Amino acid sequence: MTSDDHSVTTAIDAAGYGTLRHAVELALQAPSVHNTQPWCWQIGSDRIELFADRNRRLVGTDPDGRDMLISCGAALHHVRVALAGLGTASVTERLPDPENRDHLATVRPVPGRPDPADSALFAQLGRRHTDRRPFAPVPISPAAVRVMIDRASRAGALLLPVTDPTALARLRVVLSDAAASQPHRPGYLSELLIWTHRYANARDGIPATSVPSRTVHDAEHLKRFPSGRLQAQPSVGQDGGLLLALATTGDDSLSRLCAGEAMSAVLLSATRSGLATTPLSQALEISEIRERIRTVALHIPEYPQLIIRIGHLAPGAAPLPATPRRPLASVLQR
Ligand SMILES: Cc1cc2nc3c(=O)[nH]c(=O)nc-3n(C[C@H](O)[C@H](O)[C@H](O)COP(=O)(O)O)c2cc1C
DSSP, X not given: OOHHHHHHHHXXXXXXXXXXXXXXXXXXXXXXXXXXXXXXXXXXXXXXXXXXXXXXXXXXXXXXXXXXXXXXXXXXXXXXXXXXXXXXXXXXXXXXXXXXXXXXXXXXXXXXXXXXXXXXXXXXXXXXXXXXXXXXXXXXXXXXXXXXXHHHHHTTOEEEEOOSHHHHHHHHHHHHHHHHHGGGSTTHXXXXXXXXXXXXXXXXXXXXXXXXXXXXXXXXXXXXXXXXXXXXXXXXXXXXXXXXXEEESOOSHHHHHHHHXXXXXXXXXXXXXXXXXXXXXXXXXXXXXXXXIIIIIIOOSSEEEEEEEEEBOOTTOOOOOOOOOOXXXXXXXX
């Protein structure tokens, strides 16, 4: 055994199977499109492996599987943050098996100190929730936005705050167009219905308690779900949320996986700064509209992967309930 082999063995012993298992359990809190949780995992004695679960892809809503890969990217980032918070440094190999493109990543514990930027997000894993309520018209600290931009960049993505009034107006129009046109696309409405009306005790999907009732929230550009039961919070008038576009230089599977990792880093970082967040994918799910976002609203050469809304809740807004998750036993691949 070389000294390198010895130090790797020591890192694995220090991490231990229990730590790897615990990290995956924490990573299940990751956000996913319609809370489909389109992932499965293998946990070995020296590695964690992440796979896409194509049976959970939204065939009508997400025809090319982009949302699925972004969701899995978020789970991948979550597992690294969980390992770091549990004191374990790790390395990640993405798309390690050319024969199996659903094998998205292998994460291995390694000797050394975990990345402090990841450890710093550990406490946010269970605190982040998608908040669809209107946000208060309170400015967001530029320093907090800079941290998010930096986090996205470290994950290989570009985060662009949309503050220019013309670009913002164009983006809102495009988002509204997507909200109006997507219901006419084959399969979309039935998937929306399936994932917002799960059976009692379901461990996936979006509960009505996480969706505002139409009386609370009906900004055209944010419309997506049927009216829910999320009620009463102090009125804030027009939504004061900041919209940010997450984009990548490529548009292949690796880019989309990295976009998901970046999204996770941005959402957790915003949560750490006391901000509420909403990932918005609807307009990106329609290829013509996605192209309009790139060329008409944002004027960028990169590929937009997601819009993220961040903002302050009105003082006194009730905390959001957590959405359900499938237990570890249901997502472990044997
Ligand atoms: C790729 C992706 C796309 C999403 N798109 C939307 C969206 O368009 N609108 C929305 O309100 N929420 C969207 N979400 C948020 C999910 O609905 C949410 O993560 C899921 O219901 C789990 O709830 P949680 O985030 O509160 O844990 C998206 C999440 C991901 C990862």
